[in-house]
Amino acid sequence: xxxxxxxxxxxxxxxxxxxxxxxxxxxxxxxxxxxxxxxxxxxxxxxxxxxxxxxxxxxxxxxxxxxxxxxxxxxxxxxxxxxxxxxxxxxxxxxxxxxxxxxxxxxxxxxxxxxxxxxxxxxxxxxxxxxxxxxxxxxxxxxxxxxxxxxxxxxxxxxx
Numbered sequence: 001x002x003x004x005x006x007x008x009x010x011x012x013x014x015x016x017x018x019x020x021x022x023x024x025x026x027x028x029x030x031x032x033x034x035x036x037x038x039x040x041x042x043x044x045x046x047x048x049x050x051x052x053x054x055x056x057x058x059x060x061x062x063x064x065x066x067x068x069x070x071x072x073x074x075x076x077x078x079x080x081x082x083x084x085x086x087x088x089x090x091x092x093x094x095x096x097x098x099x100x101x102x103x104x105x106x107x108x109x110x111x112x113x114x115x116x117x118x119x120x121x122x123x124x125x126x127x128x129x130x131x132x133x134x135x136x137x138x139x140x141x142x143x144x145x146x147x148x149x150x151x152x153x154x155x156x157x158x159x160x
Contacts, residue, residue: 035060035093035104039086045078045124046116048086048108050093059103060093064133064141065116065125074155078124081154085115097132105130107137120144123154 035058037050045067048060067078086108095106108115119125120141127141149156 032094032096035095036090038090039088042079042083042087044075045082045119050091060108061099061103061105062116062119063105063107064128064130064137065119066128068126068155081122081124082119085118086110117141117144121148123148123156
């Protein structure tokens with residue numbers, strides 16, 4: 001026997017529906033999307049543009065790093081290094097976040113290698129904390145930066 005009282009309006013129904021919708025959207029935001037394409041432009045040591053398979057272009061900011069800019073030479077060196085690593089190459093970008101301008105904030109992979117980690121290991125970036133950056137990844141990034149500092153690589157050559 002069906003109980004019709006469960007279908008009657010209750011004052012808390014809109015609130016419950018709101019919580020359900022928010023919960024579903026939070027679950028969806030936890031999953032990473034992947035974009036694949038060819039690097040067509042290097043803007044700086046941590047920003048690129050890729051051409052996707054559908055012919056559209058997307059800006060990408062490498063997640064978890066920033067390029068310190070004590071002078072223009074450092075920024076130019078970081079950009080040139082990233083260009084040597086990625087210019088014209090095909091990459092995968094794993095991301096969960098887009099900026100307000102539609103720029104992808106993600107982990108750029110080439111040949112399975114994390115390019116942010118490579119920039120840190122080469123001493124041409126510093127680790128940048130972000131609320132969506134996994135603790136284990138941040139730890140790896142900070143270790144790579146510390147090793148580059150200790151070895152006097154990249155930006156850290158003059159600080160030795």
